[in-house]
Amino acid sequence: MKIDQIHFYVENASWWRNWFISQMGFEAVTSPYRDKHTLIEVVKSGEAEFLLYSPESEESPVAAYLKQHPPGVAEVTFEVSYLEETLAKMQGVTLLRPLQTIPTNSGHLKWCQILGVTGLIHTLVEREGVTPLLPWLPQWQxxxxxxxxxxxxxxxxxxLNVAKGALQSTVQWYEKIFGWQRKQAFTIQTPHSGLKSQVLVDSSGKVQFPINEPTSETSQIQEFINYNRGAGIQHIALQTPNITDVTLTLKQRGVSFLRVPDTYYTQLKERFPKLPFSTSEWEQVKEAQVLVDSEASALTTDFKKNPLLLQIFTQPIFQEPTFFFELIERRDRAQGFGEGNFRALFEAIEREQFSKNQQS
Known part of the structure; x- marks a missing residue:
């Protein structure tokens, strides 16, 4: 299994297409699709493919979504190898669209659509040869x-963020329906906030899906639930081979990131006194305000090279403090999710919350 597409429901798909291109360096890879109800734009960077939907009329399902939620991720599409076998193992799912096959000149597209336990839509596709971009619009692209x-x-x-008390039932749903496995669990607590997190992975390791719940009413996870008016996708982590260069470039393009205090880097040096950065790279890490976590690993024979996880988080991209992006670079087979950085992230988000509350 792997992530095939992410579907965003927004108020103006063309505006957001231009934003992804000018701010995030994505490219438009097809012409737009427009009918009397919905406009769809597509942008892509590497294997990250985003479909942006906006309503053209009140009859659009996007309009109905935006009456219930702020803009955000409404659907995640997963590609699987044997869809019929996969679907046969899914007992008790709510099918939104039954299994269907679309033949093409060089292969076929099999697909179905199910409703997730939180209301998130999951489309499953099996692709062979050249296939339609969207199965319900085979004539488009x-x-x-x-x-x-x-x-x-x-x-x-x-x-994925879920309400307090819903973590275990949500995890169990994905275990039962998709066969995902638990990888890593942790609890983060600050004086003002906290979360519980369980990371799920599919058997191939290509899908990694952390699920968070709040541990207090003041948690930034709870803030997401409040503004999103329910559970939803909080953020997507984008892989990059050079996070410091990319971050500095995106800042020049106008992307806003969470601020990291200078004291973080003093404490980082104390936690990891032998980080493998040259002087110039260390200065660039601090300038870009990238977070760093180090992992001891039994997988490496060169113990001078501990796996490193470098990450940074944008400000929420929509008007409400809901969805944001993470940029991530994994070095030397780093496998974790920066648990050591989450406290710093929480404190940074709390500072942003406090600053906004003071201004309002």
């Missing part, structure tokens, strides 16, 4: 192999 974009190679992980 073909799925392209073009990489597109300037800065990102793909999606590292997708994070």
């Amino acid at each position: 073909w799925k392209t192999t073009a990489k597109g974009g300037l800065f990102f190679t793909g999606i590292d992980h997708v994070v």
Whole structure:
């Protein structure tokens, strides 16, 4: 299994297409689709393919979504190898669209659509040969192999936030329906906030899906739930081979990131006194305000090279403090999710919350 597409429901798909291109370095890879109800734009960077939907009339399902939620991720499409076998193992799912096959000149597209336990839509596709970009619009565009974009190679992980008390039932749903496995669990607590997180992975390791729940009413996870008016995708982590260069370039393009205090880097040096950065790279890490976590690993024979996880988080991209992006670079087979950085992230988000509350 792997992530095939992410579907955003927004108020103006053309505006957001231009934003992804000018701010995030994505490329438009097809012409837009427009009918009397919905407009769809497609942007891509590496394997990260985003479909942007906006309503053209009140009859659009996007209009109905935006009456219930702020703009955000409404659907995640997963590609699987044997869809019929996969679907046969899914007992008790709510099918929104039954299994269907679309033959093409060079293969076929099999697909179905199910409703997730949180209301998130999951489309499952099996692609062979050249196939339609969207199965319910086979006459529109073909799925392209073009990489597109300037800065990102793909999606590292997708994070789902759920209400307090819903973590275990949501995890169990994905275990039962998709056969995903628990990888890592942790609890983060600050004086003002906190979360519980369980990371799920599919058997191939290509899908990584952390699920968070709040541990207090003041948690930034709870803030997301409040503004989103329910559970939803909080952020998507985009893989990049050079996070400091990309971050500094995106800042020049106008992308806003969470601020990291200078004291973070003093404490980082104390936690990891032998980080493998040259003087110039260390200065660039601080200038870009990238977070760093180090992992001891039994997988490496060169113990001078501990796996490193470098990450940074944008400000929420929509008007409400809901969805944001993470940029992530994994070095030397780093496998974690920066647990050591989450406290710093929480404190940074709390500072932003406090600053906004003071201004309002």
